[in-house]
Amino acid sequence: MLRTLLARLHRVAEVIASGLLAVIFVAFIIQIALRYVFNWPVGWTAELSLVAWLWLVLWGAAFVLKDEEEIRIDFVQAFFGPRGNAVIGTVGALGLIVLFGMALPASYDYVAFMKVEKSSYLNIRFDWLYSIYIVFSLAVIARQLRAIVRLWRPGPPARDPSTPAP
Structure with missing residues (x-):
């Protein structure tokens, strides 16, 4: 049941990210049409694109990107066994938790x-505009806590997604 709920929430997050991407695309097309077809340059389309892009990147990193889809420099892991990799992963996760946790109040x-x-054209209050960063920071902390739990959970290690399934 929890897995189904999380899958549905992930799907909602993907739909929101798709919507933000659509907003960027439509604003871009409107900007081109207004500037080059009607000779009427406007600024609100660029501002809308920037706001949607900011939200798309941080929203996507917080809720859409899966752990196995993240880019990692993992060549060091080849020298260690499962326990050593768990220690390295835990140290990295704790580092991110501490850094994001320390930065959160400021x-x-x-x-x-x-x-x-x-904002200049759309009159969006900047606290609303930048609030996605707080959501992103909390999501990073939560994901790193989950990563630590997964690293030390008993059982077979998770399959590396970059290798083909047997």
Whole structure:
């Protein structure tokens, strides 16, 4: 049941990311049409594209990208066995948890402070615009905690997704 719920939430996150990508594409097409067909350059399309891109990148990294799809430099892991890899993975995950955890209060303060500013064309308050970074930071911390649990869970190690299935 939990797995089904998580799969549905992941699908919703993918749909939202697809919607953000569609917004970027449509804003880009509108910008080209207004500028080159009607000779009416506007700024709101560029601003909308930038906002959607920011949200797409951080939303996607937080909720859409799966752990096995992340780019990692793992050549060191070839020299260690499963226990050594678990130690290396745990140290890396704890490092990210500490760094993002230490930065979280200052990040929150900055985002909250930005409520006094608005975007130039769309009048979006910057605290709303940058709030996705707080969500992203919390997701990184949660994913690293989950990674530590997975590294030390008893049982066979997870299959490397880059190798073909037997």
